[in-house]
Amino acid sequence: MPINGVFLICLALLVGGLGIFLMVMGMLSLQQGKEARSWKVVAGRITRSTLEEKRVDTSYGDGLRRSEVGYQPQIEYQYRVGDETLTGKRLSLVEKQYTQKAGQKVLEKYPIGVTVQVHYDPENPQEAVIEAGTVLSSFIFMLGGLALVAVGIAIAVSG
Numbered sequence: 001m002p003i004n005g006v007f008l009i010c011l012a013l014l015v016g017g018l019g020i021f022l023m024v025m026g027m028l029s030l031q032q033g034k035e036a037r038s039w040k041v042v043a044g045r046i047t048r049s050t051l052e053e054k055r056v057d058t059s060y061g062d063g064l065r066r067s068e069v070g071y072q073p074q075i076e077y078q079y080r081v082g083d084e085t086l087t088g089k090r091l092s093l094v095e096k097q098y099t100q101k102a103g104q105k106v107l108e109k110y111p112i113g114v115t116v117q118v119h120y121d122p123e124n125p126q127e128a129v130i131e132a133g134t135v136l137s138s139f140i141f142m143l144g145g146l147a148l149v150a151v152g153i154a155i156a157v158s159g
Helices: 003-037 100-109 136-158
Strands: 040-059 065-081 084-088 115-121 124-129
Touching: 003 115, 003 136, 040 100, 065 100, 065 115, 084 115, 084 124
Parallel strands: none
Antiparallel strands: 040 065, 040 115, 065 084, 115 124
């Protein structure tokens, strides 16, 4: 097998492997979202609602660095399970970055004092979210992974 053929097979395995990894991550995220929808639900009250700026530094292969600003709503809520009052900090199972405008919309949805439905894991009541279910990024991971697997197969077949 010529070197070019070995390179193509290695590239196909790398691309296909990355695709499989992304598909598995998307499926796991979907499964977690489904499970959270079946968790027990209790009333809770928002105790903190602020928007935090997050800077993300990205390095590129040519030595350039880029700093991007994202925003993350910091929502805290209290809820009761039995005799215990618990504090939750997770909006959903998937942590997301928002634009400032989108982050403000989340804060408007969850102002301090508002009553919300808290989904908590009955086996671990400290594990709770106020937005249960699947998110678009799970599907994007799965579709992107599927596309990479297809590209990996195409590379392998063309070699």
